[in-house]
Amino acid sequence: MILPLPRTLLTQQVVDSMLCPTGKRRIDYFDTRLPGLLIKASDSGRRSYYIRYVDTHGRTKEKRFADAGIMSLADARNKAKELLARLSLGDDPFVEKNQRRTVPTYRDFILKRYLPYMKTHKRSWRVDEAQLRLHILPVLGGLYMDEIKKQHAIELLRQHREEKRFKPSSTNRMLNVAHRTFSCALEWEIQGVASNPISAVRKLRENNLRDRYLSNEELRRLIAELDGSDHPRIKEIIIMLILTGARRNEVLGAKWCDIDFQNRIWRIEFNKSGITRYVPLSTGAIQLLRNVDRVPGVDYIFFNPATMQPYVNIFHAWNRVRKDAGIKDVRLHDLRHSYASFLVNQGRSIYEVQKILGHSNVKTTQRYAHLSNDTLLAATNSVSDYVSNVSGRVLDSRMKNIAATFSSVEMRNAGFLP
Helix, strand or coil: CCCCCCCECCCHHHHHHCCCCCCCCEEEEEECCCCCEEEEEECCCCEEEEEEEECCCCCEEEEEEEECCCCCHHHHHHHHHHHHHHHHCCCCHHHHHHHHHCCCEHHHHHHHHHHHHHHHHCCCHHHHHHHHHHHHHHHHCCCECCCCCHHHHHHHHHHHHHCCCCCHHHHHHHHHHHHHHHHHHHHCCCCCCCCCHHHHCCCCCCCCCCCCCCCHHHHHHHHHHHHCCCCCCHHHHHHHHHHHCCCHHHHHCCEHHHEECCCCEEEECCCCCCCCEEEECCHHHHHHHHHCCCCCCCCECCECCCCCCECCCCHHHHHHHHHHCCCCCCCHHHHHHHHHHHHHHCCCCHHHHHHHHCCCCHHHHHHHCCCCHHHHHHHHHHHHHHHHHHHCCCCCHHHHHHHCCCCHHHHHHHCCCC
């Protein structure tokens, strides 16, 4: 509803010569041709076009929409008609304008909303913080949330790939963090965010699966070096990793209160998945724990004797041991790989390995489940034995050894098969 308050017929000459009377701060002139259009002249000499209307709640409002020194009266009438028409249909253009003013920059959103939330709800929030600080904010930080489009996401990818030291997996992790920030913005209905621009960027193909695990000989050398180490805890920590397949931080932060000796269970509450899991403890692991010196009042199992707190970093001690053992390329996490391989090579199913390692998806477990060459040979020989038993023809030892090494074509070429 427009309030008809005619005062004078506005003309361009009237607008150009309009002055605020002496002694007043401002005066309003209403247009008789277009009800709802008015012009305000202030004692500073400024003249502005306004519209007056009644909003959907029945409140009378006035909104400035143009400077009379810049826009002509004819253009102001046309603009006022457009605004009043939208208002009559329930579409408030001034609300949209105010909303645009509340759109934050990407940097403000990250620092004021995203990171404070992640610090409370995500244990690995520092990973996000580092990716944002080093890679994402330098590209997107100065943009408003409603300005960030597909081309900016592509530019983010391009700049990260210019750093030759980054593998495709590193770039994908960075993109995952960026994607998560916009997913949160959408969920929280942050002003100006209507879609996730990072979704338009295709992830890079990864081919960096690391197949490294301990052979029997390497395991023997490692144990021998651990026996001779003068580090107060490195042997216990490494053996615990080997016997449980647990992650480094899980072992370093292990507490006595989480060990159930009677049921031979280790309760790990704070882990990568965020879900409490229970690790069965073998006889060897139980014996290792019973041999660890306990200090009254200290609940951490593998504590640093100097601080009575968990070790923050054992890299230097581990690096010295692995070099002396001749396995300098083996990482601590490769002990987890090795544990899975030991299980599978002993005939345990992939689903048993999945349960012990705490993987939610068996596909993750399959990456760790390496089979030794001896196991594969034993498997293929089992087929040979089966065929021999069924056919009644027993291959002699010479042929069985060759069959385990060569293909049938190679054997035929060598004269062992017709």
